Amino acid sequence: MFNSISNQASKLINLTKNKQRVSKTKLLTITSGKGGVGKSTFTGNMAYLLSSRGFKVAIIDADIGLANMQVLFDMKPKYTLFDYIEGKVTIDEVLLKTPYKNISLVAGKSGYQYSNHSNSFVFARIVDDIISLNEYDIVLVDTGAGLNEYVKEFLSISNNILAVTTTDPSALTDLYALIKMLSKDKEQLMLCFNHTKNHQIGNTISNSLINLAKKNRLNDNFMVKYIGNVSTSANISTTGRLRKLFSYEFKNDDSTKQLQAIIDTLLKNIK
Template sequence: MNDQAQGLRNLIKSQNDSSDNKTKVLTITSGKGGVGKSNFTLNFALALQLKGYKVLIFDADIGMANIDVLMGVTPKYNLYHLLKREKNIKEIITKGVHDLQIISGGSGIQELLHLSQTDLEYFAYEASKLLGSVDFILFDTGAGLTQQSLNLMMSSHETIVVTTPEPTSITDAYAIIKMVHSMNQQIQFKMVVNRVTTQKEGTLTSDKIKMVAKQFLNLDISTLGYISEDVHISKAVKKQEPFLMAYPNCSASRDIHSLSRFFLSEKDDQNRLNTNVKNIFYKMIRMLK
């Protein structure tokens, strides 16, 4: 059994070392539920896809996975089928609008916590095949801090925290940043303020969190942008379409495009990206043990 696990580790290393991986892995999270995190993830991914990038969403929200519902698709397979060796990683990918790719975690996300080391090594080997085939992998996690979401944040290049102007949302967003930062000061945070009524409200909200994080954690947090409170978002949810496609000219769609342009304009630390991406999935499953 140990020989098999070591063999998989060697395969992962040789595969990653031999390829020029440019894939950027992002974890998207929130301090509390109900802030529109999954809807943001879907439309942000679609905005990147429309700009010519290849994007894959990994729906890693245990028990509340709904990216497929928001996109109006029904995945035939999910992570469970991969873990049971019934399908490979490419076969569990579902394509939606504009060929946006998603992997539904389903019951497989919970199973990751109970697999043997060899099975986890197999997952890492399969998942590492995604690196280099897409430009961005977006992990949509559950709200709040769980061991699983912490593992994803610690394995990703950046973590995007979605909040709203509500006081409880602001408090919870800062709380999750504080807890994660205390465990790993290398994690890169960016912030998105959703459901703002005015740009001023968005700026005030982000400034509160940024000021406290700088004062008490000595942590600089970048704000990617703000998304307007928009009735078209709920209309799109009912239609099971991304609002970016259902209502491309609404204020929320304009905000997503603006936010994605700013995200793409930011400079990356290429040394950090190239170093971390090589073993990103292996890092994740090692933390699960």
């Protein structure tokens, strides 16, 4: 029963996937191949820096089953994405106010057994519902690591994707797998490097990836755009442990300035 309803809904969603959105809300999905590279740290702090520039931001913790964005915002969420999916709360109720002005969070839930909702589109539906509110300037979707069907679904509905990576060979191997997949039907991937002190290193590695993509004859129209780097910083790990945002606590830190520069370039590229 649930499956047949899901199949019908899935078809409808596919039909509407490519339709022009009229909302002012931009969508940015943050992803990576490898885990632990700094996606959630970037997402939370980018949200704060965007809000301090006057944007109204919603974050969706789309790391199905391993949610941790509420930790970064030091919140004990009353409702989670799953309450919304299960129809227990409205979209306004599930968009929780964070301690930071103009940032709302749709929290995830750690340890959630999502086999009840085997269709990934059920989760991604919330993105369109938030965009339809036309209330937020930007929605940041923090995905989990890897390329499971949930991550793929959130990527498939997003026209702005930011990959976070490190220079670690295994992270770069996973990143290339992501590039390969996205090149099939996306126009571009924005790329930033974490734990990388030297801006030029990110640029050089990005160019190598682009050359590899050319050599392997991936879609010519697909662009990988390097948008900056963040160094390793003790302030980032300490604030993370203390459930605080480094960009708020250390406004003049190099890492905050590096993330600001990433946002400058991101805002020029976002569609």
